[in-house]
Amino acid sequence: MSEDTSPESENTLNHLKDEKSPYLLQHRDNPVDWYPWGEEAFQKAKDENKPIFLSIGYSTCHWCHVMSRESFQDPEIGQLINQVFVPVKVDREERPDIDSIYMTVCQMITGSGGWPLTIIMTPDLKPFFAGTYFPKDTGPRGTGLRDLILNVHELWENQEGELLKSADELTVSLEKISQGKPGDSLPPEIITQTYHSLQENFDQQYAGFGTNQKFPTPHHLLFLLRYWKQTGETEALNMIQETLKAMRKGGIYDRIGFGFHRYTVDQQWIIPHFEKMLYDQALLAMAYTEAYQATGETEYRETAEEVLEYILRDMRSPEGGFYSAEDADSEGEEGKFYLWTAEEIQDLLGPEDGALFQTVYSISPEGNFKDEARGIKTGKNILHRTKTWDEISAELEIPSDQLWWKMEHAREVLFPAREARIHPGKDDKILTDWNGLVITALSIAGRVFGREDYLVAAGEAVDFIMTHLHSQGRLKHRWREGESAIEGNLDDYAYLIWGLLELYQATFQAEYLKAALKLNQTLTKHFWDNEEGGYYFTPDHAPQILVRQKEAYDTALPSGNSVQQMNLERLYLLTGENNFRETSESLEKYFSPTMKQTPAAFTMFLSAIMFQTSPSFEVTILGEKDSLDTQGMLKALQKEYLPQVVLVLKSSSDDLIKELIPSLENKTMVGNQATAYVCGDGTCQAPVNTPEELINLLK
Template structure:
């Protein structure tokens, strides 16, 4: 089998390294790529994603590893790969273009640029061949090669129009005083879109949006509006019991593909864990219900076990895929569960978590049953125990013993890819979350973990003149800090000071 290597092989980003042996002649973002585009008078194919993105993996498997596609791309474009987590500034500009031109966006984000970096077209995922009204990348290459050769003036005109619209978008501002009606209107907007059956807002896909839940918790504390708190508690409980939560290893997956929080996209991001620790901690503070403090602690247990560098920094994410299949690491056949648990424990566990012999997990893209089970909870624990004539404490013991056995079994599987880069902004957010939660829940281990991360950043990610770097990986720091890096680190350090009173 022929092997390839391109310019990404010298990069540190896990995402860029995933594409380092594609037959596509990828460049990292930089002057070498732009000079090549100018010299060869070629359009630029800019592809932006991140290492734990499921649809980025799908597009790589279908297209970027395919020699036919690579030949077409290499002939038509200068191709550039960007890790959106390393370069959020680049991602922000071109995602804005995508949202302006398509009305939405996502990753992988693929943008066609003129040699001087002006955007012409924006697309997200594309298959190799056109299908069901979706343009394939081979057709795209053919069409753009012809368009650039025969109507360059038209392409330049479109690029100029997009730039004018982009500049106008950037200049948009709103002025005026913020009155009480702003907060009331925000509450009403959430109320109008609230899903009374499943919690959350809208239909599907559903993201946890913990910042919205924190707003509603604070709105309740300010106004006493019970409906505001009810939206929060309903959503937090439904999410914890759904497939979006890892019932064995804890931590939240990225989002749910359905309205009921059952089938997730399985990647786990550090920023989601941080914001959800905050949301559950604030819910505990508002209700004094130990359910919410327990979930915040469970998320921390996952972060501590799987997303923490030995020196204290927090990693970026865990992939959705393993062994070429999304969610395989997190789902179970009934036979696997039986092989780990005794028969009585299996019966209790399988009933509680909705396990069936034929599997309940349906693959989102094909609608095909996989024979595997996604663990979800539809029961009130007290009622479940009564219905089976079990004491609640005995049920809790059986479920927890089973969970630990299954976690130990799962650790032997081929693991999803870990994106082990340490980002200053996301570490600042987690420092803030753990400092606040540790203070609120009286959990000193959370505060200590926040302190270790702060010490890691301050020791490893500051320049000689005291400026922040954005990214650390394998002993290498790079990329000058962005506004988010400074703001989130300041936020984290202030929260840490409140928890330690150590200046």
């Protein structure tokens, strides 16, 4: 957690004192009398005829901390908020359903969004004002919170009817957005259109997408990898490689302790907002692993393994689940844990190695990190490279491998020195959906790199979820301090199914495939819209708020509908059950009108469409898992980048897989050797017995 949550006197605490969310607990001793989201707050607003002041954020959010220090910890502002409103705090990571609805409102009203998210709404939860960060007082940074409160108070006192009318109109608009109508199947050309859209938005100078702040957007990279594989378009591969290398060189990457920061505030990938999110690590590990498979470049494998080392070392609970995030701030300062002075480097590494390290990682006495408020250099440095290893090696006349080892030795000296610092706060809640992404990343990397330790960790994370966050076929969203809570949402199911499918194909333990199929049944029963198609974000048995949304566009995370589209296609290919294909076709038609308007916002969904429309294959290997001939085939498949392939292993002792996939009964070993069957588009090729024949069939 980012701030002290040690026990205070009961009379100094507000209504958040019994919550589990680290973010809510950060605010439990504010003079603002915060309530958690729930009927107690709503009824109080109705009884007292007060609007609700809704503040949404998350524990590792830098600007959330700033607004808290400036305003929510201020007794005068606290008193004003309490007089005028019923204040409600929401952790967006605990309640993504609430956050999504009111973020959409903010974007409708202001044209943009972000956190902290500030919403003012009627006692029946209908919004009439939205914004993000507000300083305490009006000035160069915009309208101050004090003036905002006073203005809303005057309007509520004198023009309540107009505010209620505005809130009703906004809610109607929100309902229309959430109630799409199905269209036709997507046209084939939409894949190429999406590629060209990404190409136009690609930063030719610094890589990545856009020309201001830089976000990793790994789902764009996963789409481009599949597009390159399908078309052979070299520019698609160039965009991927330039972006992955730019991120690895930049300040967005923590080269001392590993892992990626959330995003950079500059175009060059140098100056990060320092929070580290679990989902970014998982998705980027996938992107680097697949890029290694596609190109064979060792830097990508090293990066993926380093990111996973960070996750397993710093983000794993003793029980096997994975924590959510690490803060941007420590000791009240953004980035303090990660920054270095030239003097510190010299003292720790000595004159010669210190000078070399400073040259490689762009360290200077004046520093490259500026004070946020004053905009002046602080003498502190963000470690980053401006050149490739080979360029630096040639410039310094040091062999590339020798230079790498020198820098790794320096890192091993700096890491324990940094560990001795006061660490950023850790948000130690465990979320089902984000853990599903980590299970996916570990499973893919375990298979590709032959890392059994990754597969063990993935299996233990599945065990944790199924023990602590799964009951009677349903998932819960959050676990912390022994308590599971909040009904599972679409992302929880879709991401976990994804992880289970990858883990099955890496371990061939049929229990994982069985669990994926059962979760899919629950998802269909409680989330699927039987009238129009598409998955709702919330289940039919959860308390509903304002509107029940269906979304497929990707944000920092791929949407649950997008991931589920891929899950359905793979389940269809694995099992041959037509209901999976029928559901995926309905899902595509529901979202096609929206996707046609801005296809680049749906790259994860369109990766699934490529899986459906390009030649895709189910490979079944018959043989004992540990036999040399079976292992030969599996290792041959691991070396190749084959995003259009799903894999099944049928051994003599595995009765469960035969139960889950009845068509396996028709496949038998040939010549008493490991045998591979390749099936796709309704036909099966003749069985083969060698890795070379198998790979030739797939190519």
